[in-house]
Amino acid sequence: MDLPKTADVVIVGGGVMGASTAYHLALKGCRDVLLLERESFFGMQATGRCAGGIRYQFGTEINVRISCLSLPMLDRFEEELGQPIDLRHCGYLFLLTEGQDVAAFRQQVEMQNRLGVGTRWLEPAQIADLVPLLNLEGVLGGTFNADDGLADPNSVVQGYVSGARRLGARLLNDVEVSDILVEGGRVRGVVTDQGEVAAPVVVNAAGPWAGEIGQMAGAEIPIVPVRRQIVVTGPMPDIPPDFPFIIDFAPSLYFHREGEGILTGMSNHDEPVGFDQSVDEEWELIHLEAAMQRLPVLEKAGLASRWAGLYENSPDAHPILGRIPDVEGFHCIGGFSGHGFQHGPACGLLVAEEILDGEAHTLDIATLYIDRFRKGKEITEYNVV
Numbered sequence: 001m002d003l004p005k006t007a008d009v010v011i012v013g014g015g016v017m018g019a020s021t022a023y024h025l026a027l028k029g030c031r032d033v034l035l036l037e038r039e040s041f042f043g044m045q046a047t048g049r050c051a052g053g054i055r056y057q058f059g060t061e062i063n064v065r066i067s068c069l070s071l072p073m074l075d076r077f078e079e080e081l082g083q084p085i086d087l088r089h090c091g092y093l094f095l096l097t098e099g100q101d102v103a104a105f106r107q108q109v110e111m112q113n114r115l116g117v118g119t120r121w122l123e124p125a126q127i128a129d130l131v132p133l134l135n136l137e138g139v140l141g142g143t144f145n146a147d148d149g150l151a152d153p154n155s156v157v158q159g160y161v162s163g164a165r166r167l168g169a170r171l172l173n174d175v176e177v178s179d180i181l182v183e184g185g186r187v188r189g190v191v192t193d194q195g196e197v198a199a200p201v202v203v204n205a206a207g208p209w210a211g212e213i214g215q216m217a218g219a220e221i222p223i224v225p226v227r228r229q230i231v232v233t234g235p236m237p238d239i240p241p242d243f244p245f246i247i248d249f250a251p252s253l254y255f256h257r258e259g260e261g262i263l264t265g266m267s268n269h270d271e272p273v274g275f276d277q278s279v280d281e282e283w284e285l286i287h288l289e290a291a292m293q294r295l296p297v298l299e300k301a302g303l304a305s306r307w308a309g310l311y312e313n314s315p316d317a318h319p320i321l322g323r324i325p326d327v328e329g330f331h332c333i334g335g336f337s338g339h340g341f342q343h344g345p346a347c348g349l350l351v352a353e354e355i356l357d358g359e360a361h362t363l364d365i366a367t368l369y370i371d372r373f374r375k376g377k378e379i380t381e382y383n384v385v
């Protein structure tokens with residue numbers, strides 16, 4: 001398909017955020033939507049490299065409320081879009097080894113319960129019953145929510161891409177946006193490696209590159225890339241099918257069942273900001289040692305695959321959603337800081353509502369506007385992995 005000369009809305013980036021926004025705009029009747037992705041396939045960057053976890057267990061009300069909107073959208077996804085997404089409600093189990101984390105998570109359980117989320121506090125003996133394979137040395141307690149779980153990121157992107165196309169939206173690969181046209185404080189369109197497209201609305205859905213796209217429009221968007229990596233093992237017959245998504249919170253170490261093996265990751269908190277996506281082998285050794293200590297059965301596992309990807313971090317680990325004040329017609333959906341896949345369905349809907357109806361109305365997103373940083377109203381999320 002040739003690059004069109006005009007569109008009502010141009011979306012930069014074809015990960016879960018761009019694809020969900022394109023679908024929800026088209027579903028709400030805006031059919032002249034053009035999504036531009038520079039890779040040859042959609043969802044190849046952060047979305048395709050993520051761990052696929054979906055959870056209600058967040059530390060701020062706004063994140064829990066987004067989950068309460070987004071996770072049921074994933075429950076309905078196959079019915080609505082005809083695309084299976086390998087949805088598994090295997091539950092998330094947080095393991096806590098620090099007194100301050102115990103206090104914070106106990107408060108969170110109360111907050112989540114108040115919002116209708118069924119998270120439970122577990123004593124170490126209950127954790128041992130739930131997952132006997134774990135070494136619980138140092139564990140003071142934990143939280144479990146059976147409604148949390150996993151879904152396949154590539155299938156979610158593909159479902160939204162196909163759904164948007166069926167509704168008339170145009171979603172193109174191999175097109176790189178190199179500039180955003182702004183005149184008199186208003187967006188006029190985009191420049192690409194294949195020509196210009198005039199458009200009154202541009203959505204920045206460029207994930208880890210959202211800061212760069214912001215600069216093209218002359219807007220400072222504080223989203224930075226930070227490398228995170230994953231290892232997947234070969235088959236591990238000892239791992240039961242109902243093995244939950246487990247997060248050892250203090251070291252940011254996690255495991256879940258992936259095929260017949262285990263997927264595991266551990267965040268390096270000293271990782272510098274940058275676009276490097278090569279595997280850091282030194283960190284991988286530190287990670288695997290910690291993983292084997294917590295889940296000793298991993299010692300018997302072989303390596304099946306490994307990769308690195310980029311978190312798209314904002315200063316307070318919450319997304320930057322909605323209009324960018326100094327550039328009329330420029331909207332942002334980014335900065336999810338390591339937990340965006342699961343919020344893609346809801347946030348694409350909310351940004352589509354803002355563009356077409358003037359405001360997001362399914363959920364109030366005012367606390368997520370970028371001007372919170374100017375006003376000193378950051379809302380830090382505790383449960384960052």
Ligand SMILES: Cc1cc2nc3c(=O)[nH]c(=O)nc-3n(C[C@H](O)[C@H](O)[C@H](O)COP(=O)(O)OP(=O)(O)OC[C@H]3O[C@@H](n4cnc5c(N)ncnc54)[C@H](O)[C@@H]3O)c2cc1C
Nearest residue numbers: 013015017045046047050051053177207309339340341342
């Ligand atoms: C290792 C890892 C594990 C994670 N685990 C989880 C998890 O368990 N659960 C969860 O919810 N989240 C998780 N995340 C976070 C999640 O992956 C992201 O929050 C989410 O995928 C962000 O989606 P996105 O669409 O904003 O970004 P992306 O998927 O990166 O999409 C942005 C797209 O923009 C394109 N682009 C950039 N610049 C341009 C340009 N100039 N022109 C055209 N196209 C451009 C890129 O090619 C890219 O495809 C994880 C992330 C990583 C790295």
